[in-house]
Amino acid sequence: MSSSSPAPESPCVITALHGGVGMLTAVWGAGLPVLDARVGLGPTRLGLLLLTLALGAAIAMPLAGHLAHRWSDATVLRVALPTAALLLATISAMTAAEPMIALAAVFGLCCGAINVGLTSQATAAERAAGRPVIARMHGCWTLGAVLGSSALAAALRAGGDSLLLLPAAALSAGALLALLALRLPAGRAGIEPGTAANAAASQGPTRALSPILIGAGAVAAAAFVVEGAATDWAGIHTTRVLGAEPAAGATMYAAFFAAMTVVRFAGDRLRGTVAAPILVAAAAGVTLLGFVLVLLSPIVAEGARVVVAAGGWALAGAGTALVWPIVIGSLGASRIDPRRLSVVTTIGYLGGFVGPVLIGGLAAGVGLAGAMVLPAALTVLLAAAAPPLVSRLLRLAPTRPSPTPTPRRTPCTHPSRSTCPKHA
Numbered sequence: 001m002s003s004s005s006p007a008p009e010s011p012c013v014i015t016a017l018h019g020g021v022g023m024l025t026a027v028w029g030a031g032l033p034v035l036d037a038r039v040g041l042g043p044t045r046l047g048l049l050l051l052t053l054a055l056g057a058a059i060a061m062p063l064a065g066h067l068a069h070r071w072s073d074a075t076v077l078r079v080a081l082p083t084a085a086l087l088l089a090t091i092s093a094m095t096a097a098e099p100m101i102a103l104a105a106v107f108g109l110c111c112g113a114i115n116v117g118l119t120s121q122a123t124a125a126e127r128a129a130g131r132p133v134i135a136r137m138h139g140c141w142t143l144g145a146v147l148g149s150s151a152l153a154a155a156l157r158a159g160g161d162s163l164l165l166l167p168a169a170a171l172s173a174g175a176l177l178a179l180l181a182l183r184l185p186a187g188r189a190g191i192e193p194g195t196a197a198n199a200a201a202s203q204g205p206t207r208a209l210s211p212i213l214i215g216a217g218a219v220a221a222a223a224f225v226v227e228g229a230a231t232d233w234a235g236i237h238t239t240r241v242l243g244a245e246p247a248a249g250a251t252m253y254a255a256f257f258a259a260m261t262v263v264r265f266a267g268d269r270l271r272g273t274v275a276a277p278i279l280v281a282a283a284a285g286v287t288l289l290g291f292v293l294v295l296l297s298p299i300v301a302e303g304a305r306v307v308v309a310a311g312g313w314a315l316a317g318a319g320t321a322l323v324w325p326i327v328i329g330s331l332g333a334s335r336i337d338p339r340r341l342s343v344v345t346t347i348g349y350l351g352g353f354v355g356p357v358l359i360g361g362l363a364a365g366v367g368l369a370g371a372m373v374l375p376a377a378l379t380v381l382l383a384a385a386a387p388p389l390v391s392r393l394l395r396l397a398p399t400r401p402s403p404t405p406t407p408r409r410t411p412c413t414h415p416s417r418s419t420c421p422k423h424a
Contacts, residue, residue, distance in 0.1 A: 065342020
């Protein structure tokens with residue numbers, strides 16, 4: 001066996017990496033309110049902090065795709081994961097806003113590289129496994145984020161010192177991720193130039209900005225806008241529009257991500273039994289139904305508003321859960337390399353960064369209840385555009401050539417083999 005083409009690592013390692021990254025993300029998410037209170041960021045500097053992180057990620061994702069193609073996505077992850085943990089530990093221990101904002105840009109660079117590396121590894125693991133595994137990986141990411149944020153919140157409520165607790169949590173998650181990254185195969189998860197697989201995929205999306213890749217990124221971006229709406233605005237919608245208590249707002253966040261986690265763990269079985277275009281259309285329909293309930297919640301009876309909204313956010317989480325796994329699973333089947341995969345990743349994740357900002361801008365003009373029309377409209381785009389796009393990607397997937405049948409030999413019936421014309 002050639003040493004230049006190592007066997008793909010077990011999907012279990014990639015799945016564990018997703019869970020660990022979810023926990024590292026939880027340190028950032030759970031730590032933001034603490035950092036805000038500690039240094040007095042305020043809305044303006046907090047917005048600048050998030051913007052610099054988003055810009056860093058946007059710059060890093062296409063660059064990471066080129067580096068993963070040239071070296072390997074395993075190498076990208078081995079560098080980016082511990083570096084991100086060290087940066088997050090440093091940010092978590094700071095007491096001044098300006099250096100925190102500057103380091104957030106570098107932290108964003110690492111986050112963008114991690115997104116590309118994990119996506120490439122996930123698609124390669126699914127190809128190697130020969131069955132759907134990506135949804136479970138993203139389910140582990142969500143589960144890691146929920147468990148990590150819950151544990152940190154409990155520790156902080158118990159009186160833990162954030163100056164020690166947050167850096168320790170970041171470094172612990174980084175050490176785990178670094179150990180897992182060492183188990184990744186050294187070779188590229190993408191397709192090596194000149195191989196038979198690459199030749200078979202030559203009919204696929206070969207240009208970095210081909211329409212099909214831009215379309216896949218747009219579909220992913222729409223799904224991430226919905227996720228961003230839940231993350232940043234579901235709780236505020238509950239308190240400001242529905243007039244509920246802050247605890248009810250936290251329930252909306254939990255309803256969305258709990259439903260998303262459950263569906264993602266069941267998603268690979270669904271992907272194995274239901275055709276991908278039908279499944280993504282159903283997912284968009286469930287998401288749209290969820291946002292219809294969210295939009296209707298302010299006008300139903302006062303006692304039922306929170307219940308209707310919670311049901312809507314849960315349906316939105318369940319519907320959105322499988323869109324990204326289906327898109328990247330279809331891209332993986334078409335065997336695109338990490339450079340082109342990073343184009344889709346960049347467009348998709350930018351939707352998650354930009355979407356909440358757009359919703360906030362709309363809310364300033366038409367109110368938050370009216371601003372929820374944006375993610376609802378994007379689910380209509382998902383329902384219309386995602387099924388034909390996924391069908392197109394799956395048609396580009398290379399098929400294994402059928403083996404040439406060995407011709408059956410007819411027994412020789414000549415009285416003397418030595419004088420037989422066939423054997424002379």
